[in-house]
Amino acid sequence: MRQVGSVLWPKLRVLQVYGANTGIGKTIFSSILCRAFRRRFKKVHYLKPVSTGPQEEADDRAQPCSDRDIQAAVYDELRSYSTGEDSVAIVETAGGVLSPAPSGNSQADLYRPLRLPVFLVGDHQLGGIGTTISAWESLHIRGYDVQSVALFSEGRYDNHSYLKEYFADRHVHAFSIPPPPERRPDASDDARAMQQYYEASESLQDVTAFTNTFIDAHDKRISNIQSMPAEAVEAIWHPFMQHSERSANTITAIDSAYGDYFQTHTTQQNPSTTSEPAVLKPAFDASASWWTQGLGHGNPDLALTAAHAAGRYGHVMFASAVHEPALRLAQTLLISMGNARLSKVFYTDNGSAGMEVAVKMGIRAAATRYGWDAQKDDIKILGLKNSYHGDTIGTMDASEPSIYNKKEPWYTGRGHWMDFPTVKMSKGEWIIEPVIADEGEVKTFESLDAVFDISSRQTDAKAYRTHLDHDLAELHQKGVKFGALILEPIILGAGGMLFADPLYQRCLVEAARAYDHNPSSNNDPLAWTGMPVVFDEIFTGLYRLGRFSAASFLDVQPDIVANAKLLTGGVLPLCTTTASQSIFEAFLSNDKTDALLHGHSYTAHPIGCSVANKSLEVMAKLQDSADWKGFKGQWQGNEQLSTSAKSKQDEGVWSMWSEAFVKAVSHRSQVDSVFAIGSVLAISLKDADGQGYASKAAWSLRDKLLAGSPGEDWVVHSRVLGNVWYAMGAMTTSRETIQALEERIYNAIE
Amino acid sequence: MRQVGSVLWPKLRVLQVYGANTGIGKTIFSSILCRAFRRRFKKVHYLKPVSTGPQEEADDRAQPCSDRDIQAAVYDELRSYSTGEDSVAIVETAGGVLSPAPSGNSQADLYRPLRLPVFLVGDHQLGGIGTTISAWESLHIRGYDVQSVALFSEGRYDNHSYLKEYFADRHVHAFSIPPPPERRPDASDDARAMQQYYEASESLQDVTAFTNTFIDAHDKRISNIQSMPAEAVEAIWHPFMQHSERSANTITAIDSAYGDYFQTHTTQQNPSTTSEPAVLKPAFDASASWWTQGLGHGNPDLALTAAHAAGRYGHVMFASAVHEPALRLAQTLLISMGNARLSKVFYTDNGSAGMEVAVKMGIRAAATRYGWDAQKDDIKILGLKNSYHGDTIGTMDASEPSIYNKKEPWYTGRGHWMDFPTVKMSKGEWIIEPVIADEGEVKTFESLDAVFDISSRQTDAKAYRTHLDHDLAELHQKGVKFGALILEPIILGAGGMLFADPLYQRCLVEAARAYDHNPSSNNDPLAWTGMPVVFDEIFTGLYRLGRFSAASFLDVQPDIVANAKLLTGGVLPLCTTTASQSIFEAFLSNDKTDALLHGHSYTAHPIGCSVANKSLEVMAKLQDSADWKGFKGQWQGNEQLSTSAKSKQDEGVWSMWSEAFVKAVSHRSQVDSVFAIGSVLAISLKDADGQGYASKAAWSLRDKLLAGSPGEDWVVHSRVLGNVWYAMGAMTTSRETIQALEERIYNAIE
Known part of the structure; x- marks a missing residue:
């Protein structure tokens, strides 16, 4: 290509x-x-x-x-x-x-x-x-x-x-x-x-x-581009980086970006075959710019939309006020999520802040209903191991102790985190690998659809329920107070691209909802029971996995959902935390101090809301695009299936990455396992040194793809998570591009 | 007007x-x-x-x-x-x-x-x-x-x-x-x-x-505008609001905004004198949209700047990467702050996240130097009472227990917060009101410049030092571990618009720097000593008080500074946390887990950085504008002073609000005290019910100004903080507009 x-x-x-x-x-x-x-x-x-x-x-x-x-x-x-x-x-x-x-x-x-x-x-x-x-x-x-x-x-x-x-x-x-x-x-x-x-x-x-x-x-211009990495080393403190490893050689200068590609300059680029080396090289943005990119870099429609909002409002304060972009976005989210529980949208600026709000909503609602003492009682989060919800202290506290947070003096793990079974393709077969001791064997499935066919997996469900009921009963007996169950549905992103068994997550939600200190307290079928259920869909929501809502894969409805990243199509930060009426009502009283006293200066900034409205509109249309139909067909062996399905949710599970490619990769000798769903591809490489997040097993694949081969007119810029190399397309990435990437990736793996 | x-x-x-x-x-x-x-x-x-x-x-x-x-x-x-x-x-x-x-x-x-x-x-x-x-x-x-x-x-x-x-x-x-x-x-x-x-x-x-x-x-369009407040009540969870007080009548619909004005619709607007009531009313945005507005709403240059960055990049991932807008902004900040300590800029999306980073930087640097155990030792913040640094849990923890946070289950006040003397004008005189018991009397100053003439206030300095040395020695003896001193220089914003005596803040910085557990540890004059000093200039920095840096008023240099709000001219969220080399070096090692493992998806988003570059460029030029010269002249009784001053910092203290107006307001019977500095005016009303933040003393002034009088073609939209009514201009608000506002405000107060 x-x-x-x-x-x-x-x-x-x-x-x-x-x-x-x-x-x-x-x-x-x-x-x-x-x-x-x-x-x-x-x-x-x-x-x-x-x-x-x-x-x-x-x-x-x-x-x-x-x-x-x-x-x-x-x-x-x-x-x-x-x-x-x-x-x-x-x-x-x-x-x-x-x-x-x-x-x-x-x-x-x-x-x-x-x-x-x-x-x-x-x-x-x-x-x-x-x-x-x-x-x-x-x-x-x-x-x-x-x-x-x-x-x-x-x-x-x-x-x-x-x-x-x-x-x-x-x-x-x-x-x-x-x-x-x-x-x-x-x-x-x-x-x-x-x-x-x-x-x-x-x-x-x-x-x-x-x-x-x-x-x-x-x-x-050239000297600027060439000196930017060294200047960055002088003036910038980069995110998530051990700076002893930083030098001008490890920094990529990005001159501009368009569509799926960065225009990059690195001091270590592969020598050119032409007489004069090009200063810039197009690099496919395989991390979708930290999972944000939705509609292509430099998208003129989003640029115009942002400018229109800036021209109409700039920013207008949102306290006791409303403007059209924020109102319409809230309404669109409430309708599109297809979750009858949800009724109110709270705005913040990024996923971490939005999850802080979700935590505050959940634990306060629980404390209010159960009469806990906010200052004295130890209110915990129930969650999965390897979850990640952000880097502000409140969201860190909602995640288990790990390498991410152990040296952070103010970090306090406040929760109970469960092991969970994961889905992957290994040596050409879809498997679920149990992590639960008494679950023993690895299960094999004929297709990814079969994994998601929750109603037919009665035996698995029974085993999960028995296990969960036992664990939670023990916690309940100990008097552990859970303020919320927090899950990243289907894919745990920053924790290492782990594909959780949807059936297990569903059973966990049901078990959490039965964890009740006062079961007769509410008869409203849409009200939360047991503990508020929070879905962190910041990474997995908004078509990332092929559907508007990742919750729909589990067929359970959370009480609180956080969305960000793709929300603004890959342009600027904005986050929504959407809550059910019963959560909202927990904050109502005649006392201002009972309110959720949270807000940010640029809350619901019109530019972000306008771009989000536009992005959601465009992504909704993409569902019927030729490229998406082609992607779906690759997974269903039947290009017609998508048109005969009653709704998008009946279409089955699919990915931009073809199943044939996923299967082929799974047979490579370096590969431990692989999966693809929606726009996401994750390849777990054999981790000889067993270092997890600190592992460098995937680095050589990343470096090889970034260097490219002589004569190639584009390379691949990717990020890794320990021994996991991953890639994802924007929602607009074409089949042709994905196919070209598949070839590159397959050839780069041994 | x-x-x-x-x-x-x-x-x-x-x-x-x-x-x-x-x-x-x-x-x-x-x-x-x-x-x-x-x-x-x-x-x-x-x-x-x-x-x-x-x-x-x-x-x-x-x-x-x-x-x-x-x-x-x-x-x-x-x-x-x-x-x-x-x-x-x-x-x-x-x-x-x-x-x-x-x-x-x-x-x-x-x-x-x-x-x-x-x-x-x-x-x-x-x-x-x-x-x-x-x-x-x-x-x-x-x-x-x-x-x-x-x-x-x-x-x-x-x-x-x-x-x-x-x-x-x-x-x-x-x-x-x-x-x-x-x-x-x-x-x-x-x-x-x-x-x-x-x-x-x-x-x-x-x-x-x-x-x-x-x-x-x-x-x-009309029915939309009219129904927006009711629709907002259905779909939106507003920031900082007790929603039992919310109804369509309490929500302002903002149709658009331009310059200093919102175009507003409320169901409770003052009846029109014309035969047909206008649906929209211009309302001066007196909270500068929660203190963000810098260069006028709907500013076409900022809209174009935002669009250019969106068109050139969209967003590009910032991990191990650099792009021109982020690099130039970092360099501009490092140069413009005039603080030789500062060397590295870290990007986040809003003030709260930026202050979380500041806290993490400070306490980790201290823990590393002093060999504290991150998991076991109780590392605290030294600060002032009524400080506010954001709503995420980490920044809440850096503030004293208060009405803002007491019902938040995960809030843990981690610090020691001092009372401090405040500056105000009362009955025509500038005074400093001591809150320190052994400081006894109220001090009177002939001008605001005299308050800021720190070198001539030797007696006050001595008293402060004695007091601070005593308190800190006691804390030191008890073995209290401080990870950082965190101050909002000059004005404590959300805590109630409190004007701290700059001399006291300066003495506190000096005392904190002497609070050393290992005094011989560092000979670099630019390295932190005692504890890292963090200035939260999110509200007070970037010309808010008339100068680029609020630290310059204290004539001390912090080790870490956070900037946001005006940074992007009032368009979209972005925050920078700028740190000294000695803070940066505390995170260097051969172990990735020693790094500051913090980051956000949209870290250093090019749109925000580009708009910030443009805003800083425009604001720098405003310093020499006719309006600013006029403002300064009103405070110095000498229009020439500003040109004869050797630098902007020698110009003395000034405000957009005239000293004559401040004096006149201070004599009103409803008024307890008042001050103005830079673009900020704060009027403390007599609080008969003594309720502080929960007080409604300023509400009637706010409501009166929003209702306006029949025949007036604009009204004033403002926010209050308990019994404090405040207003601020954008950096571009004209003298004529400020004068018209002064008249309105004066007449609305009894």
Whole structure:
């Protein structure tokens, strides 16, 4: 699969010429720039990829060229210019900034993956101030660096005077040059006049100044990218890192990102096969940027949505107030989760804060109902081993003592955490590996659907219930007070990508709901019983596993759910903690101090809520996309199944990663086990040293994929969790891309 | 002071006609729309505020009209149409969307405060697809609701076919109508042809459909705004609220915001004096949206900056990576804080998480140096009473037991908190009120500068030191282990807007640094001694008090500083925790588990970092603005002082609120004391019932200001903290606005 990236070679300086409108002299400016650069460099290339002429004419749009074909053609052409000699290439676009390309996509979107520095030709005509600034804004919100705006000086409208000042305020250099001579009726007269005009252009100081600025900016950009890792070592304290292992060599500089790919620079990149090594390399973002990426990096619709909210509100305080984006998002979540218990949405800024709120909601509701003393009683969390809910102290306390928290002076494990059986594919078979002593044997399943077919697994259920009832009865007898059961449904993420048996999690929920200190206390079927059940769906919710709600796989309804990460499509932080009415009512009284006195300055910030609304809308539509249908078909052996299913939840379990690939990987000798569900793939490598989180077993796979092989035009950027190497697609990652990744991954494993 | 707001009356429907370019038939469309509406309503008004003709012509721009004059004139004209009869008004703009208004500002920026629904006339000409979409994007990022895009159907370019599909995908209805007849040489011929054209337009179904849609959208918008409070009661769990007190009547619906003002709807607004009550009322955002607002709501530059980062990156994972916005922000903070100790910036998403990191940094550094056992030793925080650092459990634990946290089961106060003397103006005099028993008397100062003239207050310093040395010696003897001193420098915000004596805070820092268990351990003058000193500048930093760093007022340098709120100019959440090299080095070892294992998915999200870079750039420039010079002059009795000062820090203490006003307020009978510094004004009202945070003494002032008086065209939206009513401007709030507020506030207090 071809994947062109952002273009940047040290000695070939490439400039892209966009026009604020048609008919404003884009080609004349390109010619003048070519002339100017030729005075400096022996080689100056000029490229106009799409046929010239009116961009809206039908014959132009009828061309069958895909965006990717054009991107690849331009990239290859430019690469052929990159010979190691000092040179310049000018790439002229067709029509205006947002004029349609052959695919129907706009020029600016077509070329965005290359992210070339831009020379914007402004509009000198009547109305041209507005069209020029709007064109610049359209480029700017697509992540382009516009280096200069230039236009013809035109006495009557004097657009250039206004625009020079306007852009100077925005750190963009703008200049003007005299307009070309009026067209002469006689062709040779005209040619002569233009020739004189071009010759005269050589003495234009603004043009010369621009060429100097452009060359400096090019060099500066490269030196910036190259020095960023070392500068980061000086100024940044990175998350989750032992900094004794940090050096400029271990830091990846990310120049930009688009779709599934980062544009990266590392000091340790694989030597290029071309004469001049590219400064940037596209790297598939296989951690989906720490599990956030949903709709592609640099998504212009999300950028516009964010900007609209910023333009309409900025942020507006949420105490005793409401605004449309927050209200609509709350309503959408309440409806889409399909959980009749849920009734109120609380906003925070990230998963950790949202889980702090979930913990506060749960333990206070329990304390209130059972009459516990908030200051004296030791109220605990019931959960699973290896759970992870965040890094603030309250969420750390909800997780068992581990390597993550043992050196944290204020950490206090407040809970009881159970072992649990895990699902995996091993040597071509789906198995459930018991961790419960009296469960003895490994169970084999013919398909992942069979694992999830909870109603047919009566024997397993009985065994789980017996075991759980016994354990919980013992805890109950000891008087242990549980304020909440907290689960990551299906996949325990940061704890090592562990796939919990859904049947076990379901039985645990049922057992927790029977753990009652006062069973007659509530008759409302939607009220919590035993202890509030919290699902941490921050990682697993919102289509990550193929469905809106991860709870739906267990067919039980939590009392509290936290969502984040994919919520905002991979753009900015926001978290929701959604609670049932019976949880909400536990905080009602005539005393303000009984309230949930929690809040953040940017609670329910409109930008986050707006982007979330847009993301949820787009992801809902993806369910019926051709790519998703294809993914589903790979798991069901029947492409039609998805259309005959009564609802999305009847469709069975599926993944973007094909079952055939998962099976093949499971047979590799380095591999202990593997699984895929939704967008997630996790490969557990044999951990010879048995170090768990501290293990480095997966590091070599990660490093191999990041280095790539000579000649490959993209690499894979991934993260590991101990001996687990994992990857996940965005919700928009194509089948073609996943297939290419499968090949890379399979070949990189021994 | 006039303050026009967003225009919305129930029976007068207003539509604003923008053009994607000039010369595309804006006036023709306006005429056709007028005709169409006239078939439905008796009254249809047409308004074209700025003279027609080429918008870039010099004579137009020479008009001396300010934006505010034009806004007020349009608003007044529209108000005169709002008679309670069903009617429509069409406001046509001049030129294109971003064509300059007389002030030089763009049309779209000029009219943004009114935020009228928009009818965008698209460009049917060659290149018009691009100019139309760019124009729409420029409106969209300024927070406008574009209801429809319409253009002439033009066979050759067929722009309308493309645009209909394009906008349908974006939920914007687009349609086209036949173009007008070609201009005829004979004027009366031409008039007749146009007459026929207009008559024929009456049968255009798309036009009729638009008028219906527009009228429905108008009604829907109003019913949405009116029902939002009740819907919020259903779906939302609000921060910091006892929900038994919540009803639709207590929730403010915020339709949009611009500059210093919300556009609000409450069910309890003061009856209007006009025949038809406006649905929306501008309300000055006096809490600066929970202390976040820096550069005005709906700021188009910040919206564009956010969009550019979203377009260039979206979010990119920050583990072992670096991108330009995060790197530059870290470097700017390190330079601008003027604190040689600081060397590394850690990113989180909000103040609470950032203070959790600060606590973790501090206590781990102390535990490492002193060899404490992280699991067994009780490591405490030294701090001041009434401090507040956030709502996650770790930051709650760093604050003394209080009404905020006493019912929180997992709260454990881990610290020792000192009483402290406070600064206030009482009956016209600046005083320092001792809370320390052996300090006895109230001290009077001739000016706020005298309070801050630390070097001349030797007697006070000696008394403080004696007292502090005694207390800390006692704690030391008891073996109390302090992991950090945590202070909010100068102002303790959420704890009730308490103005701490800077000299006392300085002495406390010095005393804490002498609290050493192993005094010979470090010779680096920039290393921490005694205990790490953490400044929580989340509220007080970044120009809030008039200077970049609040620490500079104390003339001591903390080892760790947290910044948030104003950091992103009031747009979205981001927090930085900046630490000294000696803190950073405490986490270095060959063991990953010694690292600060903290991180958030959206750590250092590029949008937040980019907006922060822009905000810091703009705020730095504001220091030399005319408004700020005026503010400073009000406090120094000498407008020249600020220019003669060697540095910003030599300028003395000042506030946006004039000292004369503060003095006048202090004499009001309801007022106990008052202070102002930087953008902050805090009025402590006499608290007859003595309830502190639960007190409702300030509620009536808040409610009075929100209700406003009949005839006033804006009100004041504020928040209270117990018996303290406070207000703060954004960094861009003008002197004129502050003066108008001073008048309102003074008159509202008895």
